[in-house]
Amino acid sequence: MSDETTTGLNNRKILMWVFLGSDCMFFASLIGTYLIYKGMGLPHPGPSDVFDIPTTSVSTFVLLMSSMSMVFAYAYLVRSNIKAFRIWMISTIIMGATFLGFQIFEFSEFYFHDHLSPQTNLFGTTFYALTGTHGIHVTIGVVWLGIIFYSSLFRNTVSAKTNLDLDLAALYWHFVDIVWIVIFAVVYLFGTFKGFPS
Amino acid sequence: MTTIPLKLPFKIDLSRPVNPTGIWDWITTIDHKKIGVLYGVTAFLMFITGGIEALLIRTQLAGPEMKIIAPDVYNQLFTMHATTMIFLGVMPLSAAFFNYIIPLQIGARDVAFPRLNAFSYWTFLFGALIMKSSWFLGGSPNAGWFGYAPITTTTFNAGHGIDFWVVGLQVLGVASLAASFNFIVTIINMRAPGMSFMRLPLFTWMTFITAILLVLAFPVITVALIELMLDRTFDFNFFNTRAGANPLLWQHLFWIFGHPEVYILILPAMGIVSEILPTFSKKPIFGYAAMVLAAAFIAFMGWLVWSHHMFTTGLGPIANSVFTITTMLIAIPTGVKMFNWLGTMWGGNIEFNTPTLFSVGFLSMFLIGGISGVMHSFSASDYQQQDTYFIVAHIHYVLFGGAIFGIFAGIYYWFPKITGRMYDEKMGKLNFWLMFIGQNLTFFPMHFIGMQGMPRRIFTYDANMGWAFWNGVETFSAYIIAFGVLFFIINMLKSWGNGPKAGDDPWDARTLEWSISSPPPVYNFLDVPKVEALDDFWVKKQKGLSKIKSKTKPKDIHLPQASYWPMLASLGLAIAGYGIIYNLVVCGLGIAMLLITVCAWSFEPVNEPDAH
Numbered sequence: 001m002s003d004e005t006t007t008g009l010n011n012r013k014i015l016m017w018v019f020l021g022s023d024c025m026f027f028a029s030l031i032g033t034y035l036i037y038k039g040m041g042l043p044h045p046g047p048s049d050v051f052d053i054p055t056t057s058v059s060t061f062v063l064l065m066s067s068m069s070m071v072f073a074y075a076y077l078v079r080s081n082i083k084a085f086r087i088w089m090i091s092t093i094i095m096g097a098t099f100l101g102f103q104i105f106e107f108s109e110f111y112f113h114d115h116l117s118p119q120t121n122l123f124g125t126t127f128y129a130l131t132g133t134h135g136i137h138v139t140i141g142v143v144w145l146g147i148i149f150y151s152s153l154f155r156n157t158v159s160a161k162t163n164l165d166l167d168l169a170a171l172y173w174h175f176v177d178i179v180w181i182v183i184f185a186v187v188y189l190f191g192t193f194k195g196f197p198s
Numbered sequence: 199m200t201t202i203p204l205k206l207p208f209k210i211d212l213s214r215p216v217n218p219t220g221i222w223d224w225i226t227t228i229d230h231k232k233i234g235v236l237y238g239v240t241a242f243l244m245f246i247t248g249g250i251e252a253l254l255i256r257t258q259l260a261g262p263e264m265k266i267i268a269p270d271v272y273n274q275l276f277t278m279h280a281t282t283m284i285f286l287g288v289m290p291l292s293a294a295f296f297n298y299i300i301p302l303q304i305g306a307r308d309v310a311f312p313r314l315n316a317f318s319y320w321t322f323l324f325g326a327l328i329m330k331s332s333w334f335l336g337g338s339p340n341a342g343w344f345g346y347a348p349i350t351t352t353t354f355n356a357g358h359g360i361d362f363w364v365v366g367l368q369v370l371g372v373a374s375l376a377a378s379f380n381f382i383v384t385i386i387n388m389r390a391p392g393m394s395f396m397r398l399p400l401f402t403w404m405t406f407i408t409a410i411l412l413v414l415a416f417p418v419i420t421v422a423l424i425e426l427m428l429d430r431t432f433d434f435n436f437f438n439t440r441a442g443a444n445p446l447l448w449q450h451l452f453w454i455f456g457h458p459e460v461y462i463l464i465l466p467a468m469g470i471v472s473e474i475l476p477t478f479s480k481k482p483i484f485g486y487a488a489m490v491l492a493a494a495f496i497a498f499m500g501w502l503v504w505s506h507h508m509f510t511t512g513l514g515p516i517a518n519s520v521f522t523i524t525t526m527l528i529a530i531p532t533g534v535k536m537f538n539w540l541g542t543m544w545g546g547n548i549e550f551n552t553p554t555l556f557s558v559g560f561l562s563m564f565l566i567g568g569i570s571g572v573m574h575s576f577s578a579s580d581y582q583q584q585d586t587y588f589i590v591a592h593i594h595y596v597l598f599g600g601a602i603f604g605i606f607a608g609i610y611y612w613f614p615k616i617t618g619r620m621y622d623e624k625m626g627k628l629n630f631w632l633m634f635i636g637q638n639l640t641f642f643p644m645h646f647i648g649m650q651g652m653p654r655r656i657f658t659y660d661a662n663m664g665w666a667f668w669n670g671v672e673t674f675s676a677y678i679i680a681f682g683v684l685f686f687i688i689n690m691l692k693s694w695g696n697g698p699k700a701g702d703d704p705w706d707a708r709t710l711e712w713s714i715s716s717p718p719p720v721y722n723f724l725d726v727p728k729v730e731a732l733d734d735f736w737v738k739k740q741k742g743l744s745k746i747k748s749k750t751k752p753k754d755i756h757l758p759q760a761s762y763w764p765m766l767a768s769l770g771l772a773i774a775g776y777g778i779i780y781n782l783v784v785c786g787l788g789i790a791m792l793l794i795t796v797c798a799w800s801f802e803p804v805n806e807p808d809a810h
Binding site: 042 | 311387393422428433444454
């Protein structure tokens, strides 16, 4: 097998883009389901009963900052500054895990305090399915970045030469972030602000 | 030779297979040609089981008030017949051609991700087994191939049948998605030098467009299936009407997938016919660019027509009018393709052998199916035809007379390339005429009894309805089709081992796969071909340049090595699937197995550095 490709791009990079295109349709269907059922069924507990916008804004900010530190990690890796790469890498992982921590806190708050379970009403069903799917995506991303970080520390297999491995994980990470921006706007902001049709 | 450093509590030999033989060769193979054969044989066996289900349905309907098959079994039969033919028959038979032919047509040594390709096959196999095992595990799905929720929720459908359908389709979806990712990357990135997009053979083009449709359509049904699975397993409310759920949600999600799916089924067959007609008319394809653009337009429009499956749900006059118009628009690019095929044959020196007969059969049958399609694209007319045998006639004209005829044409056309042997032409023609006559006598009368009001999915009918005569004819003719397929099987079995040697280029064909030996060597091409024109091989033959000897030695070509991981990863997915149905702990174990095998897979190099 020769390493040359028709377009000069790496096969895995194109694969990642095609996968993300496919994943767009996946999230589009889930968000579509959420919007179709918005305001239908039992109204309480509804979005304005459970959402705490300041808290979720903090976790959203943390997730967006993790994208920035991801960019730094990649930039330092291609410049062969492994030490700075590791610092930004671990900060990305910590911020991703922090976002997950917020989500677990949020889910348990909704579940135990507001008595909103997936079985309660259509809002519970669609909300947990959509944000839960996103949470699984973030978890996969954190584990993926964790494996790369581990490889960099103990297997010494991460270098500027193998930056594509990190590039693919970073693409995925940024995509998951962008999806969260949509979810935050459509589910959280549209769900609580007065003036948006329910 | 390296071993995979997995820490396990017991010793297990996970060293990589080196030149495995026999059954292990087939289990660990990542050669696109072997995987193509595996796909083809498996899918054909599934096609046979779907055919048996169809014959049982037809036998029950042979006369009024027959009591051969109980109503609940009848429901399972028509559900499994359609699900089998669509997801286990036509789609993987097309995938068999993608696997075998695409790398050869674009001048590549293999697909972009050989192990992912093996994973696609094994996942397809396990998905098919999950689906089919329902017959032996308490009953099959019984809610029709589109499984409308809420009738598929536990409230109305408590048994495990629907669970097999929900899980089986998700596993099959993973297989189709993985294969499509692979083929999109392969076609973008593995083309031989000079093989620009507008020099791609049309079959490759149709595969490319099909794969794009699939990558965008399957996530939608996957979400619908996950929602249904959450409803059935964890009491979510997606389709729980008592919680205020809207039954139209399933229909919208399903048909947003379902209509592109129709083109996923037919475009590969169109691609096959677009290869066969120029070859046997000894003319280049008429209007190559128009063919490509028409297919792209069909694929795009395929996203804007889904509600024509839902005209009678009461979407309102505006929605119905819009979807009527968009649906009718699709007739234009389809007509372009039809006239281009005719233009290809016009004035050509046509050789009427079995592939040509099946291709011309495809054109005529697909035309009839297309015309009845335009009839019920008109929403007012569709109110009369919805859920009658008229629709059954339509889909069988496009999917049996269309897709299956195209696939059979392709099997006969590429049989000499794949096996190195020639099939029996007489028996091939007999196969065609039996299938052609059988198809028309089975499905054309369905237009009549459909217009007379016979609904689909009823297990019997009253003698006074006046449907008995044509139903009898249809059942008789269904057996004619079965005999046609029987001759096909005999022909294949007989010719695979003992047919006369075919030679490298028996058809004097136009595309690159015919420039190498039959069957192709494991490395496909000694030297990667340099492409200078559309139908490059044909052009080179005209210039006498096709016989240049290569200096490359086969042992200098490094090929990716066999691997256990794809099959084991698929097995993990299958275990997780059964786990969802029976026991969530087993599901967890299956997912763990999937994760471990995928990690081991990603740490396994494509080629061991010290092995040849």
